[in-house]
Amino acid sequence: MKCHVGIDLGSTTTKAVVLDCEQRVLGRGITNSRSNYDVACAIARAEAFANVRLTLCARSLADFNLSEAERVSFLAHLEQSYKLSQHRARLDTLGAQLAEEAPSVEKLFVGSELSGAVREIMDLFMKSAESLFAPGAPKRSDFFRDTATSQYHQFAQRIASPPRRSFEALMAVFDKSILKVENNEYEVPFDRGAGPAIDRALATSGIAAHRESPRLRETLAGLFTLTIDAVASVGTGYGRARLPFPKEQIRSEILCHGLGAHQLFPATATVLDIGGQDTKAIQVDDRGIVTSFQMNDRCAAGCGRYLGYIADEMNLGLHELSPIAEQAKRPVKISSTCTVFAGAEIRDRLTLGQKREDVLAGLHRAVILRALSLLARSGGVKNEFTFTGGVAKNATAVRILKDLIVKNYGNITMNVSADSIYTGALGAALFAARSAPKLEKAAV
Amino acid sequence: MTIATPLKDASQERQKAMIAEHFHKLAVAHETGRKAVYTFVPGNLTELLLTFDLLPVLPEINALQSGMRQKSGDYVQKAEKMGHSEDVCAYVKCDIGMLHSGNIGPTGERLPSPDLLLLSYTGCFTFLKWFELLKEEYKAPVAMLHVPYQSEGRITPTMRDYVVKQLKEVIIPALERISGKKYDEEKLRHHLALSAKAEDDLVHVLETAKRRPSPIDAYFGAVYYVGPIFSSFRGTTDAVEYYQLLRAEIDERVARGEGPVTPDGAMGPERYRLVVEGPPNWTSFRELWKMFYLEGAVVVASTYTKVGGVYDDGFRHDPSRPLESLADYCLGCYTNRNLRARSDMLIKYVKDYDADGFLVHSIKSCDSFSAGQLLILNQVEKATGRPGGFFESDLVDPRYFSAANIKNRVESYLQMIEQRRAAGAVR
Amino acid sequence: METPVNAAAGDPTESLRTALVERADALYRDVDFNCIREWKLQNGGAKAVGFLPIYAPREIIHAAGMLPVGVLGGGDAVEIVKGDACFQSYICHLPRSVVELGLNGALDCLDGMIFPSTCDVIRNLSGMWQILFPNCYVKYLDMPQNYQNHIGGEFFERELSLLIDDLEKLGGERATPQRLRHSIALYNENRRLVEELYKLRIHAPWTVPSSELYLIVRAGMLLPVEEHNKLCKQYIDAVRASARRPMDMARVVLRGCFCEQPPLDLIKTLERSGCYIVDDDWMIVSRWIDGDVSTEGDPLANLVQAFLQRSPACPSLYLQKGKKGDALVEATRDARAEGVIFSAPSFCDPALLDQPMTLAAVKNAQIPCTSFLFAENTGQFQTIREQAGTFADAIKLS
CATH class of the missing domain: 3.40.50.11890 (Rossmann fold)
Structure with a gap:
């Protein structure tokens, strides 16, 4: 199976997009960026490849004599089941790592006995795994690290009994282990991952008894073991220079976001991307070619990272900011968007009795105002306008931006894709696809 | 220098x-x-x-x-x-x-x-x-x-x-x-005559950048060229001789069809011709230059090389009107010109030197240069149709030079020019 | 308002004072310059000419039959989008809000704009205005840095004559010597009234809260001078009749706000934290000339003379005679102040480059001092309150 891959190595997350020969999206993958860029890149790609296999499975279902309802149900079960397999495989790695680290931490916490405790925690993990991936389970972070951290925290609190099993000591074991776990995981082998997942999905969805079942099992097994061959890869993003790619396979984020936004919404004329470290305002022509751009200046006030600081300061997850901000009745006016002072300003305001939601709404507005200035700097907003990047997932940011765009530029179509975080990687993949013939020739 | x-x-x-x-x-x-x-x-x-x-x-x-x-x-x-x-x-x-x-x-x-x-x-x-x-x-x-x-x-x-x-x-x-x-006015006239001579040669050198490939880098490289005339040597025979030497060297490069010399030796093929507005950064001078020459980007004209005097619009120190010409010299320095004059100068450079685009290097220290630069950028872009780029750092405060940020911007900018060029060729 | 007020409610002089301050406050909040539009309507479409800090020859504008209008920025009331698009993060806040106001149309009522040579930012803003508003008359006013009559004086006189010609062409009247003398007399009176207010504050700061004084003087940036003189007189009368009593507060001089203006809440914060501001340099244009400008003889020459000889020691002007900071030490003594607060806008070159010198002079004179930065849109004053409070306490204890 030949494909084209785009990787967007951002400051917060690394994204991968896989395209087929017709430049259709086959799969997407995302992971936390980390100090080891090669690993972040490999994991994002592995995630995307796993996603590709699910896409191929979905496509292949058309060849089977199943009702639409059966197809939908089976696919949902397969996806959850496959994710569960991956999750379990990671838990195995985590368990092994915890067992390995426990003795060294015991030495640091005199009188502690931790090996038994981490085994108990792992049991709790395994028991809860299935419910995490049951259909209708509550939404959670896409990243194993986040899920594992919050669960471990909870379990460690539950079983802590100092001095033998102090909470701090248990957390120390985890902190030492999780880094290695997240840097270690690649594609899960078929017999531990997709194999059991297919069987489980067949069983739980009720297709197991279907006469198509054996052929389906065989086809899916084939798809899950299929060799995926990335004919061409292009990297982009803040850390692109550190990607294990030759120079000609690297494109700037600007070009990739421009092209990616054009692909998602072909009438795009202006793109705003608010990422972790950078905010970019990009003007593109009718082919997605960048005609001008501006990036935020030295001040990081208008970037995603600013919201990250806010979340840290308020002890919230990034994804919790918007739902709280949306509760605001009287948003406060934040004048200083200086990241350095953000923490102090928030504490001040909360001490003064201002409501958390009102402060948050004000902070969102401040971020968007900065972005709006950058848009003005780049030549304004033209129709259509596409908003991309991590912050485009934030409903409050989207709402405020829309208001301000209408106020300043009139009636403009504003596009926000659910997959907006992948825009840069999509653009990179398109560049890969364009360069592919050349690469193939070079290979000959 | x-x-x-x-x-x-x-x-x-x-x-x-x-x-x-x-x-x-x-x-x-x-x-x-x-x-x-x-x-x-x-x-x-x-x-x-x-x-x-x-x-x-x-x-x-x-x-x-x-x-x-x-x-x-x-x-x-x-x-x-x-x-x-x-x-x-x-x-x-x-x-x-x-x-x-x-x-x-x-x-x-x-x-x-x-x-x-x-x-x-x-x-x-x-x-x-x-x-x-x-x-x-x-x-x-x-x-x-x-x-x-x-x-x-x-x-x-x-x-x-x-x-x-x-x-x-x-x-x-x-x-x-x-x-x-x-005060000896005759002596002043003598020095002013020497100034004018050196100024002729400097302008000749700067204008060689109109050629393809440009034999000089008119920003990073030219910082060295303007040294004597901007500092203690204008009006000396030393300066006259220096500029004669320099002119001969650059003319030879022109004759041989060579591009500029960089700290790493001769630059590779000329891929981008740029005009730059704003002073350089001094703490990471070479690192910044490298971001340009490794990509084949040569600066063909800059405004920084006019801060100590604008000579390419015809002004020369003039022994026949000594004090008046000193006054005109002072009044004519680049940062003493209003924003429209500065924009016009950049527009002219982009056209005369056939540049692919122009970059504004915005300096935190220098309000005289920086305040209004974004409007200049916008004006030049409008008038020339060539893309403008923007990046910032400082003169000598190393805390304000973020190599990764600048590289990201410069690289993105050059890739944009290339993409536009490729698309133009297809269309 | 928590401004220290200890007069009995229902006192008639207090209610008059409240009404005056409220009027001034309404002008302060009129960031869209509606009062200027109204003035123009009421005056048969007469012209209005804006000026930026720190100096403008208001007498000339007035003599041309026009309304001089101080454009001091949008304070904390204007949401900045287009202004930020024009300025990097390391440039002060004032030009952002001025550009924002301009591009939003709030300044359309101004037929001309004068940009004095306060600093490079305002200098370059004059060029931006030429580009952005080609229909607006733009004058960059180079204040002479040579104070000799026949050199700097002659240059300035020629500059001002040019302004007179320009304003006439712009559709004003010719600022004839006679008209000019009349205008000078009005502004002399204005300066005397403002000065009197400052003296009253020095004498009994509890009767002249600085937040009020600020608003009253600031009203002069928008009101015609005749009306502002009236307002000042009424306010001074109210102050004289005041029964307010002193409180235990530290007397301080405030320096650094001569261009970008401190938010009103900053002034209130300083007062609430125990400081009587007994001298300041905000809206320095109101007190630019020390004493009267002569109304005898050649009025233009008199204006120039007054500028050369009686301009304030201000960071934007080259200090030719004496030592840096002497003027501040003297002002501190004249105001019987116990300390100096250096309060400069972030990224204000004139104020911040000057500060090490004036601060050293103040320390040398063994006057306690403290310093902090602000921006016209600063919204949080917690740190400043604590700093100023500690400073005031330290002064009171010593």
Whole structure:
């Protein structure tokens, strides 16, 4: 199976997009960026490849004599089941790592006995795994690290009994282990991952008894073991220079976001991307070619990272900011968007009795105002306008931006894709696809 | 400028020797009975100082040298510890920090204290404050020359009269007092004639960048070329000879069809021709240059090389009207021109030098350059249809140079030009 | 308002004072310059000319039959989008809000704009205005840095004559010597009234809260001078009748706000934290000339003379005579102040480059001092309150 891959190595997350020969999206993958860029890149790609296999499975279902309802149900079960397999495989790695680290931490916490405790925690993990991936389970972070951290925290609190099993000591074991776990995981082998997942999905969805079942099992097994061959890869993003790619396979984020936004919404004329470290305002022509751009200046006030600081300061997850901000009745006016002072300003305001939601709404507005200035700097907003990047997932940011765009530029179509975080990687993949013939020739 | 030079041409060796000699003269100035006059690059009155056998010292050059020698960071922080604000010009803080660290100049020799601070207030408000500060530090006398701003884009007789009058009644008497010599206009004419000669050759060199490939880099490379004429050597035979040498060398490169020389040797094929607005960064000068030349990007024209005087629009120091031409020189310096004039200059450069685009390097220290640059960017983009780019750092405060950020912007910018070019070819 | 007020409610002089301050406050909040539009309507479409800090020859504008209008920025009331698009993060806040107001149309009522040579930012803003608003008359006013009559004086006189010609062409009247003398007399009176207010504050700061004084003087940036003189007189009368009593507060001089203006809440914060501001440099244009400008003889020459000889020691002007900071030490003594607060706008070159020198002079004179930065849109004053409070306490204890 030949494909084209785009990787967007951002400051917060690394994204991968896989395209087929017709430049259709086959799969997407995302992971936390980390100090080891090669690993972040490999994991994002592995995630995307796993996603590709699910896409191929979905496509292949058309060849089977199943009702639409059966197809939908089976696919949902397969996806959850496959994710569960991956999750379990990671838990195995985590368990092994915890067992390995426990003795060294015991030495640091005199009188502690931790090996038994981490085994108990792992049991709790395994028991809860299935419910995490049951259909209708509550939404959670896409990243194993986040899920594992919050669960471990909870379990460690539950079983802590100092001095033998102090909470701090248990957390120390985890902190030492999780880094290695997240840097270690690649594609899960078929017999531990997709194999059991297919069987489980067949069983739980009720297709197991279907006469198509054996052929389906065989086809899916084939798809899950299929060799995926990335004919061409292009990297982009803040850390692109550190990607294990030759120079000609690297494109700037600007070009990739421009092209990616054009692909998602072909009438795009202006793109705003608010990422972790950078905010970019990009003007593109009718082919997605960048005609001008501006990036935020030295001040990081208008970037995603600013919201990250806010979340840290308020002890919230990034994804919790918007739902709280949306509760605001009287948003406060934040004048200083200086990241350095953000923490102090928030504490001040909360001490003064201002409501958390009102402060948050004000902070969102401040971020968007900065972005709006950058848009003005780049030549304004033209129709259509596409908003991309991590912050485009934030409903409050989207709402405020829309208001301000209408106020300043009139009636403009504003596009926000659910997959907006992948825009840069999509653009990179398109560049890969364009360069592919050349690469193939070079290979000959 | 004694920038540790990668360009080992004869002209560069010559420049190095000139600078070494000058700083040595400064080091022994007070022992040898000579007087040092501190003044600024824009609006410097070197010919007049030479007329009185006075030795010029240019604190801006010392600061940029400290930047290149990686000493400015400590100097700036030293000044900040003494109460100077983080928000203000790093040149000033670097100078004050250096002064409080022994006042060792770029060649390792000590600089003399000023016998006079010649405050030629041309194109930059900070100059005024800078010498007020030095006045307190050194307890030295100040001679103030107020050069009005060309707010309407031209020099009016009122402005010229005002400057000439100050030269006659304030500056020359002050120089007479310090030097103990009478003003000798014939001598001034002699130096002005030498200036004009060197200026001819400099303009010739800068304009070779109109060729393809350009034999010079008119920003990073040209910083070396403008050194003598911007600092202590304008109006000397040394400068005349330096520019003759330089001109011959560049003409040879033209004849051989060669591109510019970089710190890593000859540059590869010319892929991008750019015009740059704004001063360079000195603390990471080479690193920044490298981001350009490794991509085959050559700067064909820049405004920074006009801060010490704009000569490519025809102005020359003129021995037949000595004081008037000094006045016109001061009034004409780049940062003394209004925003429209600056935009027009950039637009002309983009067209005349057939540039693919233009970049604004915005400097935190320098409001004179920076305030309004984004509007200039917008104007030039509109008038030329070529893409503009924007990145920022500082002169000599290393805390404001973020290599990763700048590289990201410069690279993105160059790739955009390439993409537009490729798309244009397809269409 | 928590401003220290200890007069009995229902006092008639207090209610008059409240009404005056409220009127001034309404003008302060009129960031869209509606009062100027109204003035123009009421005056048969007469012209209005804006000026930026720190100096403008208001007498000339007035003599041309026009209304001089101080454009001091949008304070904390204007949301900045287009202004930020034009300026990097390391440039002060004032030009952002001025550009924002301009591009939003709020300044359309101004037929001309004068940009004095305060600093490079305002200098370059004059060029931006030429580009952005080609229909607006733009004058960059180079204040002379040479104070000799026949050199700097002559230059300035020619500059001002040019302004007179320009304003006439712009559709005003010719500022004839006679008209000019009349205008000078009005502004002399204005300066005397403002000065009197400042003296009253020095004498009994509890009767002249600085937040009020600020608003009253600031009203002069928008009101015609005749009306502002009236307002000042009424306010002074109310102050004289005041029964307010002193409180235990520290007397301080405030320096650094001569261009970008401190938010009103900053002034209130300082008062609430125990400081009587007994001298300041905000809206320095109102007190630019020390004493009267002569109304005898050649009025233009008199204006120039007054500028050369009686301009304030201000960071934007080259200090030719005396030592840096002497004027501040003297002002501190004249105001019987116990300390100096340096309060400069972030990224203000004139104020911040000057500060090490003036601060050293103040310390040398053994006057306690403290410093902080602000921006016209600063919204949080917690740190400043604590700093100023500690400073005031330290002064009171010593």
